[in-house]
Amino acid sequence: MALPSTSTTTQDLYTKWTRISDDNLTLNDVHEILDPIADDLWVAAACIDRLLNDVVLTRSLLELGLKRTEAASERSRRVYESPPSGADGEEEGVPGSSTWSEERKRVAALASYYRDEPADAQLCHLRTIFLDRLDRLDAYVQILDELPEVEGSGEDIDEEWEDDPWADEKPATTTKALLPIPLSSLLVDDLLSLVFVFVTTEYFVAARIVLERFHSAIWPYRFSILENIPEHTPASQYRDLLPGIDSSGDAERKPTLPFEKASTSWLQDRGAQDALAESHVPLQPSTQAFDSTTPSHDQVLSSDQLSAWYRERVEFIADCGFVDSALSLVQHAASQGVIGLDELGEELSLLARLVYDVPLPDDEDAEQDWNLGRWKSLAPSEVIRAYLASSTSDTIVRDIHRLVMPYLFVMESRAERSGNPDPALPNRLLYEYILQAPLDIVLAVFEGSKPTLPPAQRLIKDDEDMARLALACLYGSDSLHEWPTMSRIFECLPAWDTPEDDDEADEVDTTISSLGAFVTPSTTRPRCTPSDLLLFFKPLPFSSLSRALDVLDVHLESGEILARWSVPAPLRWFLQSNGNIMEQRSWANRMARRAGGSEDQLSSQEDWEWLLEDILKLAGSGDSELRGAFCLLSRDDVTRIFFGGLLSAARFDIAKKLLVSRKANLQLSSSVVEEICLAASQEFYDNASSGNYHSGDMKLAHECLNVARPSDRIQRQRDFIEATSRLCSYNLSSRPGMPITPIEIRLTKDRLSLISRVLSSNTDSYKHTQLILDLVNMLGFRGDVVAEVKTLAMLADTALQAEDFDRAFETSERMVSTVLNFRAGSASGTEDPKVQEASEVCWVACYQLGRQQEFHDVAKKLLLLGRALELCPPDQLTDVLTARRRLEQEDTEERQARLHSRQRGSRNTRSRKHAANTNGSIGTLASRLHELRMPDLHLGGSPMVGAPDAAALAEKAFRAAANFSFSDFSARGRSLISDATRERSSSRGDSHARRESGGEVSAQAQRVLSKGLGWLLGDEE
Known part of the structure; x- marks a missing residue:
């Protein structure tokens, strides 16, 4: 502030005072400079203007300022305390009138005095500031004295000896904590802001001292101060600042001041301050007022209001995640008599256990941040899972006792307080967790509930509940490999002795059957959970539970056996398959096969005998009540399954040994062994990717047949395997680029088509007829003549396509011979369908080769067409005759051309040859015409479907007769008789004889033809 002007005699003192800095100012300077100056207002202003951080200098300045303002204070006090005169006015409302109070008259008089003496007004105002600063200085000194000490290491050690190895460990030193603000700020700053700084920086001692010394000014803002305290700070550190309930229990307790201020003055009263304000004298420095926006509570709060404030503050702190701070605040409130926070305290206590006593999981993430809002949203079952989320089998029992049991007790107590007691609530919540826990946790819980333990230590205290929970957890589990754990759970259960009762046994069987249907998946319930199973077991009486445990024992043993052989099944499978023989047979097959096909394949006879023993054990011991996994399968069934699995593992040497082993005692007949071997061989065959029976699955399919005794079926299967190998060697393909597989060969309906593919894909294969x-x-x-004929026909056709006519003729002759022998040996003759089928194939093959233009051996072709005439059906006779006549005509024309080029021989010789040939042709024609006498064409009979009627045949016959050239018969005869006969005929008779012979032949031909035509017309003669 600006200092008042003075006379020039003291100007040097003024100049010296203003030039001394705060850092260089000493106590002597204060007295040497200010004491000689007579102007009280200037000296007081000089003391106010200096703001130092030194306590002694500050106190000296304040005391000097009080001394210099004391005279003005006394003068003003005398004016204020003197009786007011009433002569100044009589009107109402005028100062000094009778309507004014005595206090108002005093204030008016003092204000008037101040207007007349502004210097005294200034000095009195400065005196109030000195008094306030002196109080703040005392508070600062008290704060310094009560600040806690902090530990620190000595820092004044010589750096040269800092690393001295022989030096003792440096002793810890303690120092006073430093205030976050200096003394100069404490003297002039707003007190409420200072308290905010103290509580924000957790200097609660300083805040308490300021609040105690300036209680009237700061107390209305107590709740704003508390709300500025960091949320993580425990309430125990600022308990002196927290409000409480008074002894009546109805309102907030207003704290009593521990001491009175050391420096007081009448100028600090309301009247003196009003007088200064009404004097309108400029006052410097002006006092700082509190922030008007800061909420204040001038009145004490009621008990409910204070409880609501605590609840709001606690919930805010808890929602910020500082559960321990919120809990400590609730506990302090309870100690101060605040009511209505019990349930909130319970919630925070339980939440604190979760936050601080439960280890963090390994996969900790943001979801693990707990607050009161999230806690309140959890269902009781979710709370229990959260408590035990990080528990292991080693800690689960301790964690349930330490964390879950207190929570369950609180839940039960709340239910009672709400008027809805639920004694079963703790067990229900605990059982719900157990039903959803993994088996290792369940085991630990059951070990902590053994009947041998004292009741107070047992988690599950009811033995029947233990049995129900065990049955539900085990049958509801999907585990396939925790059989030792499940067996240990069973060992923890109580052992009950129940009397044997047939009726109860039947009831148990019914219960197990019902349970099997209950656990079977359906559209409404795809999976039966342990909770569902507990509902099923809950109404079962003691005796049924005991028998169910006996069944569980058998199922556990069966499960261990299945797991031992790499075919584990969930425990509920034993219930589902209890009455399903197909399911049991399927699993037995899986057991026999997977045991032999696993990586640790059984290598010795003893191992396979062990497997057989276990399979028989699973089939049951004859006890109808305690049935194993394969209880519906007989010994013969499981032995067959076992032997099939042994063969599927390709252990044929062991299979042969076990068949004769007395220890194994398979008891399989030869026919059964043969059947199993054939099935195993076919399985190997179907799985083979290559047809070579010297390697891979085909080799196994072939060797598997050696286990059984030789038989026709075994030999047929062996032949078929070898045939498959041979077919694959011809490089047959199922589609371009894909070799044919054995299973495709087996599934081929017409296996002769495979022969056709062999012949078509291999150019020289037709030469190897026997192969x-x-x-x-x-x-x-084998033994199928029709197949043989068809094969010969394919061979002949392939040779024909290759233009190997000689081999085609040889094959055809063999085919004809085979058919004729077959016809001769058939009991039904030509009526046999197989004979007809073979004849059909044969005559068509002969007909095709006989009419082949490139085949120039006419004699052989005529012979083939003759065989075709002999074997073909009547409706095909015309076509064959036409082909033969054409062939004969062509042969005749060819021969005539050759004869014209030669020297003409004797006419008689030609005539004899002509007659002889004609006679032969007429005989053949007569024979064929006789064969045409079919019952279907008999007068009065029913014509054959597709055959020409009598009129048509007659018409054809007459047309043939009209155009018939008997010279053709001579040519035909020449083609059939031997060369020796032709030589003898050429040397005979004269021309007359030849003519006579020719006439006889012509007459004979006419007679035969007439007879044939008559037959066609229906004449039996």
């Missing part, structure tokens, strides 16, 4: 026929026999056609 192809052997292949046909091995394909399953």
